[in-house]
Amino acid sequence: MVSTDITATAEWAALTRHVGELQAGRVDLAALFEGDADRAGRCTSTVGDLIIDWSRHLVTDETVELLGALADRAGVAERIEAMVTGEPINVTDGRAVLHTALRARSGHSVMTGGVDVAPVIAAEHERMGAFVRALVSGERRTATGRGVRAVVNLGIGGSQLGPSMAFEALAAFRSGGIECRFVSNIDPAALAAALHGLDPAETLFVVVSKGFATAETLANARAARAWAASVLGDVAARRHFVAVTANRAAAIEFGIEPDDVFATWDWVGGRFSMASAAGLTLMTAIGEENFEAMLSGMRIVDEHVAAAPGASVPMLLGLLSVWYRNFWGFQTRAVVPYSQRLRLFGVWLQQVIMESNGKQVRLDGSPLSCESAEVVWGGVGTDSQHSFHQLLHQGTTVVPVDFVVMARPDPDVGGEGVIERHEALVANCFAQAAALAFGTQPADGDPHRALPGNRPSTVVLAPSLTPSVLGQLIALYEHQTVVQGAVWGINSFDQFGVERGKTLADAIVQDLRSGPSGSGASHDPSTESLLTHYHRLQQR
């Protein structure tokens, strides 16, 4: 298979010409609005509950048409179709990519490799529900015969980022009274903090690892088991663990009862896996119904995309990110939710976009001749206004921003002036988007106080942060990521870039442990020097 070099196509050339014209004419957002009284209306799209205002982008109707032509030429819609129908589009791993099947309507069969995955997904969701019901009712007991009062999720990357983000986002929907915590980092401080105040006799650990070989997760699982065993004894401690994995044998080998191993599958990428049993701790926290409501939100966007991929909102947003990355040369995108509980949304999105599309070769292994994923960063508004927005408004680098904001405050939050404070939150969000787009020129012409404007942003406005709305947001961004990768012709579903560091760490840790005399392994000079300093510090 030979990949098309999208940059060598007439569609790419047309966009290169077009951006040149816009830049030569100093495309100006204020002028675009002046020239089109209905721009705000025409450039606002709706998907499910999400109202997406993309009117403040540096685009004309012609831009949107040309980007659509680029997507056609790259076969983006066909790639989405291949993905949702179970073709093995993750070619380097030889796997299908079926996260959309995890949240498909029940009874909607999806075949991959001649097998219908719908029944296994349904069965696993049913097992998750039964497990959570048993935990909450107290029917499921720990080895001590006591009920489970705390669940600690041990997993990293895709086995933690989505579920912990949703756990925070859906704080208003927690029920069942079981305390849930997440540990990812191998830094001993992380597990220590998570275990603080917990009683081993009432604590259950959920080890989430698709491959069941991830160093951080296994180290934390062993340490957690030692913590439980120090009070309960070895045999009992084992019964305080369940697993979520595609490597069932390794989980059983670790000591987890076969009936306590939940499945995830090769055809679900870790970073796209939160609708699988990887969301078991999340389901424990918010209950089966709310978990299902989150899945139904994802499904709204999936079905919107499947109905007309080329005309879908994620297609447009994905193409806008390509527009900025490849034709304007913008290197980053800031994600700024005006919602305290979406604090981790950008952290989750970093893995989704940057692990998926931070690639340098096309599907056939040939080098990319354009830039791939943007750097995703951000923070929560209004806090971010008091840290990095200065650069967004007056810095020398242009950063397209995604704002996300809810019309209503979180339903469980009360207190004096809650509505007024929420109104102030929303007003700040809208104000930032306006200031970025239209800037300001002080009457006295003081250059220090001038904001150039013309800085693009999207505003995603939703009614309130419900499980369904969160699911819609998640799927909105997942699909954009797939669109980007399809335009660039890369494999968005592998992550070989992270392997080298793991191998080096394995070798280096031998030298840390073997003391100043070393293990005999050779390292680069800087690493050798750091090892020497490390050993000296150990001796102090």
Ligand code: F6P
């Ligand atoms: O960081 C690499 C990675 O493989 C991610 O893609 C994945 O989400 C994470 O590690 C955890 O992997 P696992 O679920 O197999 O422990």
